[in-house]
Amino acid sequence: MLVQFYNVSKIYPNGAKALDDISIQIDRGEFVFLMGPSGAGKSTLVKMLFREELPTRGQIFLASRSVVRMKRSDVPKLRRNMGIVFQDFKLLERKTVAENVSFAMEVVGASSKDIRTRVPEVINMVGLKGKENSFPGELSGGEQQRVGIARALSNRPLLLIADEPTGNLDLNTSQEIMELLFDINRKGTTVIMASHARELVRAARKRVIMLQNGRVVDDSPNGESLL
Numbered sequence: 001m002l003v004q005f006y007n008v009s010k011i012y013p014n015g016a017k018a019l020d021d022i023s024i025q026i027d028r029g030e031f032v033f034l035m036g037p038s039g040a041g042k043s044t045l046v047k048m049l050f051r052e053e054l055p056t057r058g059q060i061f062l063a064s065r066s067v068v069r070m071k072r073s074d075v076p077k078l079r080r081n082m083g084i085v086f087q088d089f090k091l092l093e094r095k096t097v098a099e100n101v102s103f104a105m106e107v108v109g110a111s112s113k114d115i116r117t118r119v120p121e122v123i124n125m126v127g128l129k130g131k132e133n134s135f136p137g138e139l140s141g142g143e144q145q146r147v148g149i150a151r152a153l154s155n156r157p158l159l160l161i162a163d164e165p166t167g168n169l170d171l172n173t174s175q176e177i178m179e180l181l182f183d184i185n186r187k188g189t190t191v192i193m194a195s196h197a198r199e200l201v202r203a204a205r206k207r208v209i210m211l212q213n214g215r216v217v218d219d220s221p222n223g224e225s226l227l
């Protein structure tokens with residue numbers, strides 16, 4: 001198992017109960033949606049994977065290593081195994097497409113040789129060949145999200161985490177981004193995507209973990225619970 005949650009609860013310091021006794025397991029190679037209305041706990045669950053938040057109770061493992069008990073000094077290594085894609089892209093506006101991607105590799109200490117070969121490779125993979133020297137402000141929303149995905153892939157993560165990656169995009173562009181994520185998954189990367197876009201999730205026919213009020217209310221393959 002790549003990801004294991006055991007009886008995870010999260011109560012924020014202000015008393016908000018975001019997750020309530022969550023247990024889930026995700027295998028290598030899976031594509032999994034976290035679905036549920038706004039406030040269901042999707043982002044909280046995702047943040048625990050890269051230890052942006054710690055659970056109040058319960059255990060979380062990534063590749064059999066405890067994310068909860070790990071030393072603070074091991075957190076950067078944990079995050080190196082993950083690529084994270086955000087709803088609002090979070091690109092560096094004053095850096096070009098190529099620089100946005102290479103920066104993500106520099107900060108984790110990749111060699112300049114690796115950066116030189118990998119950056120064009122991932123830019124190609126997300127369909128942005130020819131845009132290497134553009135700035136984010138010169139790109140459409142869909143293209144900006146492709147940069148976000150290229151950056152997330154740059155360090156060859158075990159796991160790609162996308163939190164509402166299509167939340168700022170129109171339907172057509174969202175579908176293109178979904179195709180790209182499916183393609184990445186077919187090439188072997190495990191993908192966890194949080195979304196409240198019911199139609200998009202249903203059309204994908206992938207595993208859906210449904211959250212409501214911080215609880216798993218359904219977990220079924222091929223989107224069958226949404227039919």
Ligand SMILES: Nc1ncnc2c1ncn2[C@@H]1O[C@H](COP(=O)(O)OP(=O)(O)O)[C@@H](O)[C@H]1O
Binds near residue numbers: 037038
């Ligand atoms: N940093 C925070 N501090 C306090 N409460 C929070 C925080 N983040 C989220 N919450 C609360 O936790 C619940 C789940 O939020 P969230 O995980 O963002 O859900 P979703 O991503 O499904 O919309 C909500 O009630 C939200 O208000």
Ligand SMILES: [Mg+2]
Binds near residue numbers: 042163
């Ligand atoms: Mg959210």
